[in-house]
Amino acid sequence: MQRIANLLAIKDNKVLLLQKPRRGWFVAPGGKMESGESIYEAAIREFQEETNVIPHDIHLKGVFTMVIKSGDRVVDEWMLYTFVAKGVEGTPFEETREGKLAWHTIESLKTLPMAQGDRTNLVFASTKQGIQYGTFEYTQDFELISETIQMSIEQ
Amino acid sequence: MQRIANLLAIKDNKVLLLQKPRRGWFVAPGGKMESGESIYEAAIREFQEETNVIPHDIHLKGVFTMVIKSGDRVVDEWMLYTFVAKGVEGTPFEETREGKLAWHTIESLKTLPMAQGDRTNLVFASTKQGIQYGTFEYTQDFELISETIQMSIEQ
Numbered sequence: 001m002q003r004i005a006n007l008l009a010i011k012d013n014k015v016l017l018l019q020k021p022r023r024g025w026f027v028a029p030g031g032k033m034e035s036g037e038s039i040y041e042a043a044i045r046e047f048q049e050e051t052n053v054i055p056h057d058i059h060l061k062g063v064f065t066m067v068i069k070s071g072d073r074v075v076d077e078w079m080l081y082t083f084v085a086k087g088v089e090g091t092p093f094e095e096t097r098e099g100k101l102a103w104h105t106i107e108s109l110k111t112l113p114m115a116q117g118d119r120t121n122l123v124f125a126s127t128k129q130g131i132q133y134g135t136f137e138y139t140q141d142f143e144l145i146s147e148t149i150q151m152s153i154e155q
Numbered sequence: 156m157q158r159i160a161n162l163l164a165i166k167d168n169k170v171l172l173l174q175k176p177r178r179g180w181f182v183a184p185g186g187k188m189e190s191g192e193s194i195y196e197a198a199i200r201e202f203q204e205e206t207n208v209i210p211h212d213i214h215l216k217g218v219f220t221m222v223i224k225s226g227d228r229v230v231d232e233w234m235l236y237t238f239v240a241k242g243v244e245g246t247p248f249e250e251t252r253e254g255k256l257a258w259h260t261i262e263s264l265k266t267l268p269m270a271q272g273d274r275t276n277l278v279f280a281s282t283k284q285g286i287q288y289g290t291f292e293y294t295q296d297f298e299l300i301s302e303t304i305q306m307s308i309e310q
Binding site: 001039079 | 156158188190191194195196212213215219220222232236285286288289290303305308309
């Protein structure tokens with residue numbers, strides 16, 4: 001089962017997003033964990049590789065079970081771990097083979113084109129206290145079928 | 156890849172632990188996630204099934220990459236998600252086919268027999284603020300080869 005770690009860097013009320021070429025959708029930079037890595041190590045490594053930026057003060061904001069369905073059948077399932085970083089060091093690449101990188105307002109997360117579950121995840125990560133958990137079910141064409149969300153804040 | 160969710164219930168300065176019959180080691184009750192479950196749902200379901208107790212105010216305290224090695228070769232790898240619950244409702248089973256359940260002092264987590272990585276995980280979960288991340292490498296006989304730990308607290 002794949003494990004994906006991504007990271008939303010926040011600076012001056014803006015977030016660093018990657019616009020993927022295929023659909024033009026925006027995502028938080030990240031990628032696949034390697035064998036033996038922790039989710040924390042993977043998020044930092046993948047973010048640095050994709051952006052050229054070093055993240056500081058990172059914290060886990062979301063853990064999601066991602067399910068791809070064809071009719072009633074589960075055709076893929078993986079885990080997504082989303083971190084935020086409240087400090088960043090360095091200037092991001094403008095464009096890589098992964099897509100275009102740019103700073104966008106936190107507010108724009110509500111309207112920029114992206115997978116619907118990513119919006120739930122990134123709006124929470126950038127504006128709320130605590131951790132979100134849940135399951136996103138998608139079609140193979142990445143249309144959201146259902147989302148089930150829980151959250152908790154440390155007492 | 157397996158995903159295991161467990162939960163450490165804390166009440167009156169005590170924690171509910173399961174003593175497994177094989178080695179006599181103590182663990183936090185939990186078990187395998189099912190397809191499509193969130194880690195939050197899995198931790199609650201598994202804990203209730205194993206203990207007969209309903210946990211409240213649960214929060215994620217640890218996410219670990221668990222690696223079993225034979226020499227240099229990785230023979231198994233899975234993810235462990237550890238929650239705490241600061242409130243519980245109901246009386247735990249005393250004994251199940253999984254082992255014996257009982258309340259133990261938080262202090263006793265430092266000395267009760269258990270996997271070394273579990274001690275690192277459960278002592279943190281019961282006494283510290285924030286989330287721990289990391290990788291535990293074990294032999295097939297569950298002797299700890301290495302542990303690499305990171306942690307963060309929400310800003």
